[in-house]
Amino acid sequence: MKVGIAQINGVIGDFPGNAKRLLQAYRECLEQGAGLVITPELSLAGYPPRDLVFKSQFVPKCLQALDYLAGEVKEVPLLVGYVDHNDSGRPGKPFRNAAAFLHRGQIVAKVWKTLLPTYDVFDERRYFEPGEKCEPIVWNGLRLGVTICEDIWTEDYLHRPLYERDPVQELCAQGIDVLLNLSASPFHLGKPEIRREMMAAVAKEAAVPVVYANAIGGQDQLLFDGHSLVATADGRIAAQMPGFTEQCLTVDLDATFTGEAPLPQPVAAGQLHDALVLGLRDYVRKCGFRSVCLGLSGGIDSALTAVLAAEALGPENVHGLTMPSPFSSGGSVDDSVALAKVLGIRCDTVPIADTFTSVKGAMAPLFDGTKEDVTEENMQARIRGLYLMSLSNKFGHLLLTTGNKSELAVGYCTIYGDMCGGLSAISDLPKTRVYELSRWINRHREIIPWNTIDKPPSAELRPDQKDQDTLPPYDVLDGILELYVERHLSAEEIVAHGYEENLVRWVQRRVDLNEWKRQQAAPGIRVTSKAFGMGRRMPIVQGFAG
Numbered sequence: 001m002k003v004g005i006a007q008i009n010g011v012i013g014d015f016p017g018n019a020k021r022l023l024q025a026y027r028e029c030l031e032q033g034a035g036l037v038i039t040p041e042l043s044l045a046g047y048p049p050r051d052l053v054f055k056s057q058f059v060p061k062c063l064q065a066l067d068y069l070a071g072e073v074k075e076v077p078l079l080v081g082y083v084d085h086n087d088s089g090r091p092g093k094p095f096r097n098a099a100a101f102l103h104r105g106q107i108v109a110k111v112w113k114t115l116l117p118t119y120d121v122f123d124e125r126r127y128f129e130p131g132e133k134c135e136p137i138v139w140n141g142l143r144l145g146v147t148i149c150e151d152i153w154t155e156d157y158l159h160r161p162l163y164e165r166d167p168v169q170e171l172c173a174q175g176i177d178v179l180l181n182l183s184a185s186p187f188h189l190g191k192p193e194i195r196r197e198m199m200a201a202v203a204k205e206a207a208v209p210v211v212y213a214n215a216i217g218g219q220d221q222l223l224f225d226g227h228s229l230v231a232t233a234d235g236r237i238a239a240q241m242p243g244f245t246e247q248c249l250t251v252d253l254d255a256t257f258t259g260e261a262p263l264p265q266p267v268a269a270g271q272l273h274d275a276l277v278l279g280l281r282d283y284v285r286k287c288g289f290r291s292v293c294l295g296l297s298g299g300i301d302s303a304l305t306a307v308l309a310a311e312a313l314g315p316e317n318v319h320g321l322t323m324p325s326p327f328s329s330g331g332s333v334d335d336s337v338a339l340a341k342v343l344g345i346r347c348d349t350v351p352i353a354d355t356f357t358s359v360k361g362a363m364a365p366l367f368d369g370t371k372e373d374v375t376e377e378n379m380q381a382r383i384r385g386l387y388l389m390s391l392s393n394k395f396g397h398l399l400l401t402t403g404n405k406s407e408l409a410v411g412y413c414t415i416y417g418d419m420c421g422g423l424s425a426i427s428d429l430p431k432t433r434v435y436e437l438s439r440w441i442n443r444h445r446e447i448i449p450w451n452t453i454d455k456p457p458s459a460e461l462r463p464d465q466k467d468q469d470t471l472p473p474y475d476v477l478d479g480i481l482e483l484y485v486e487r488h489l490s491a492e493e494i495v496a497h498g499y500e501e502n503l504v505r506w507v508q509r510r511v512d513l514n515e516w517k518r519q520q521a522a523p524g525i526r527v528t529s530k531a532f533g534m535g536r537r538m539p540i541v542q543g544f545a546g
Helices: 015-031 050-054 058-072 167-173 191-206 268-286 300-313 330-343 353-367 374-395 405-410 431-441 450-454 474-486 491-495 501-513
Strands: 002-007 036-038 078-085 095-103 106-112 137-139 142-148 178-183 210-214 216-219 222-225 229-231 237-240 247-252 292-295 318-322 346-349 398-401
Touching: 002 015, 002 210, 015 036, 015 058, 015 078, 015 247, 050 058, 058 078, 058 095, 058 106, 078 178, 095 137, 095 142, 106 137, 106 142, 142 167, 167 191, 178 191, 191 210, 191 229, 191 237, 216 268, 222 268, 237 247, 268 300, 268 431, 292 300, 292 374, 300 318, 300 330, 300 431, 300 450, 318 330, 318 374, 330 346, 330 450, 353 374, 374 398, 405 431, 405 474, 405 501, 431 450, 431 474, 474 491, 474 501, 491 501
Parallel strands: 002 036, 036 078, 142 178, 178 210, 292 318, 292 398, 318 346
Antiparallel strands: 002 247, 078 095, 095 106, 137 142, 210 229, 216 222, 229 237
């Protein structure tokens, strides 16, 4: 049997567009000789549709598109993910996360997702009713075991045992010839390797080939990386599709495979680069924008963001603005201009000194008798935010914010200042990862000025300011943040890892105090296992210190 995998990038709720993509991919697989074509989870509806499913016409229009698809499918079946009504007649959630087996113009069979993840970024129990039973689809003398994403995830690869049922075991007990999985598995660093290992283990235990079709593309804060694959019955990876790109691949499950297919992008920095470029491109274009603007400070964060934007959208669609203040070094402006020249993006200079003087003068009667402090520093950031938002409004650019995860964690950012914008491209990159990725980008030639990478980071909001005047060294800060934010450890547990107690408690307090800022921040692209945003739901008002 030759199985075609349609690794496609859909748009949530765009049923005509998604149906068109599916048909194009289906026909491409046919040209490759496929005898069966499999698509990702909810590929017709887009994933995750969230509360769109409650709109009165969402599911009816999805079913209408499914009928259209079925009419276009002839001798070669198509297995497609979609949203259906829960018509069981029993109490339960109103919808089903479903897959339909289309053949000869008909919907021959339907499969309901059995295991519904409701943790981290997932909230499927809010919408879907689980399948009551798992049964193979019998076609052309073969028994096909069809599963949807979480159905194939085993306890060894979850944070803890979550389910009483095992759909794969239920299907194997009835006898299957192949296990098919429609998936929309979000990316984070290391996830492709985890999936690859798990699919090989599942195939070996089930003693049947596994065909795994994963979605690709950016959706709000989530990113789907593809890396669809085929595992042999003896637990080897026979084929691995590339990450972060649409592609179709047909694999002959009856062929003899020797060796294993390599992971297409095994380098962590390379994965992060490809992920952020795709996430940025999809967010901008799927939201209907054509271009972006951003502030260029001469620092590493804005430089990295500009590189990613130029690659994602083309340099002609990126507008940089450098806004020197009385405290900006000449090198910062020069570095911004040099970066823009290398990238081929537009860069304009608009000083903020006069505006800063005017704002301070206007507020002087109210501030009489006080010393200048962080208030005046934040004025500069907010003036820059005003300039950038004006540029965005006038020319229809989406404004990119440039803050990193380390700064966002401890509140080293200005609300309504450098936090202004519609997308935070690197907000899930710790500062140490920012440096790592920037050096990777420069691995062949200088793109980001080495001076930008090598100089001590500074907000340049007061004379001779350095980040380390206020923050601990970034390698120390990022180590504590990983333990506190991503692993949820207490202060005592973090101290046991060798960190100084007063510093740990300072970081912990800063993270907790700045939740109000983060909940007003632009959405960011998730690339770690625990990003600020939809996967981390903390109360703003709370008194727990642990």
